[in-house]
Amino acid sequence: MADNGNLLAEQRRALILDEVRRRGGVRVNELTRQLNVSDMTIRRDLDALARSGVIEKVHGGAVVVEEARTHEPGFEAKSVLEPSAKEQIAVAAAQLVTPGSAIALSGGTTTYALAQHLTETSQLTVVTNSVRVADVFERAQRQNGAPGATVVLTGGVRTPSDALVGPIADRAIRSLHFDLLFLGTHGLSPEAGLSTPNLAEAETNRNFVASARRVVAVADHTKWGIVGLSTFAALAEVDTWVTDSALPAEAAAAAREHVRELILAD
Secondary structure, eight states, X not given: OOOOTTOOHHHHHHHHHHHHHHHXXXXXXXXXXXXXXXXXHHHHHHHHHHHTTSEEEETTEEEEOOOOTTOOOOHHHHHTSSHHHHXXXXXXXXXXXXXXXXXXXXXXXHHHHHHTTTTTSTTOEEEESBHHHHHHHXXXXXXXXXXXXXXXXXXXXXXXTSBEESHXXXXXXXXXXXXXXXXXOSEEETTTEEEESOHHHHHHHHHHHHXXXXXXXXXXXXXXXXXXXXXXXXXXXXXXXXXXXXXXXXXXXXXXXXXXEEXXXX
């Protein structure tokens, strides 16, 4: 990690989290030297990361949290992770959308960020299984006082991440066809592809992929190498992966061997 005493708290915590994941653990005194901040600042950062459930504090430092492949964080827990990266991805992904197209957005905090950049795109039809995404467009219509995007919310059983899944969602998605699918994911890897801890969500996402002319994965760099319980798409099924520029060079090279296009947003 580069020394920088002027990093924002969010940037500092992202660097700390990357270091914990890379090394398996860090010590407070190491972080104070590397980031050129006080012991108290580092401890506050570790407290914030521990509250989010992404690290575990130990005496003198922190270690990585080893999550079961079936663990599914809630929407609020995920929303505090990598917010800057998600915003960068959302801005880049929004440029792929043209007025008048039919798009689908799966559940997730990155697709939620993307939705907020699409409310002004004219004549959109948006199919989503995300309660949060649907709310973004509804709020925009109320504020603008005029019709906006046509939004189709699939129905189904709600997951901890506020996605709707199950037979009702699957049947609705199978009956539709999209120009573009923006797909969030728990993790990506060359071996497991795109995966999720939720079996029902995996099936719903498979139906999304089958109904899309173009598949765009939206996932920040921390998702690389993460494997959930169930795969819902191979990397070769992804036309475009939009991620942030913090993706390591070796990961970018590996991804390019499988996906058709890699966009590094910054």
